[in-house]
Amino acid sequence: MKKKVMKHIPNFITSLNLFVGCIAVYLGFQGNYGWAFFFILLAAVFDFLDGFAARLLKAYSAIGKELDSLADVVSFGLAxxxxxxxxxxxxxxxxxxxxxxxxxxxxxxxxxxxxxxDERQTTSFLGLPVPANAIFWGGAIYTFYDFFVFQPWVLCALILLFCALLVSEIPMFSLKMSGFSWKKYKTQYIFILGCVALLVSLWDNAFAPIIAWYIFYSVLIYIIYPKKAPTK
Structure with missing residues (x-):
């Protein structure tokens, strides 16, 4: 009985992702950008936790995979x-x-x-992950709302750029780590240090710059080490 209950925990967490994503959608349409962004971030936390719980409990399922994608479309696409x-x-x-x-x-x-x-994307990504894209938009609109209202073409240009990044073949590293080795996870540690510097200097306005840093650093790594890109 306990085992049957435990296997549903990841799907329950994914459902929380979808629930708070729906709230973010409502708040986004209402123009309540601060709280909409907060619920997008909360959805990202649940998105991380459902995968963590699935690995911890070994509770993988086909339904869980489909539910995760459906929740992400709402929380990180529609919101x-x-x-x-x-x-x-x-x-x-x-x-x-x-x-x-x-x-x-x-x-x-x-x-x-x-x-x-795409079976190539097991340890890294090809294209911008949807949670990162959502965090960029939440942070950018929260921080630069006034600028976008007076410069709507800049916002539209960014929409086209980030849509292209979502479906691009540009390799982007994953933050998943199975240990603390500097040598093995140097890329992740350098990225985290950059994030800390941005948070200290910009505080709640740091989220869009953090995603821009992620994209820039991923592209830089690909240029320097092209052989590390996922291949068929």
């Missing part, structure tokens, strides 16, 4: 899309332009579908 839509509605081009924001959930879904069938 940031709702935030961007709300911002674009407040611009002088509010009749047509806001619908460009829905490219974020569309390309997030494409990214997740691609990830699910």
């Amino acid at each position: 940031p899309g709702a935030m961007a839509f709300s911002v674009l509605q407040q611009t002088e081009l509010h009749y047509i332009l806001p619908f460009a924001a829905f490219l974020i959930p569309v390309f997030s879904a494409l990214r997740l579908a691609k990830f699910n069938v």
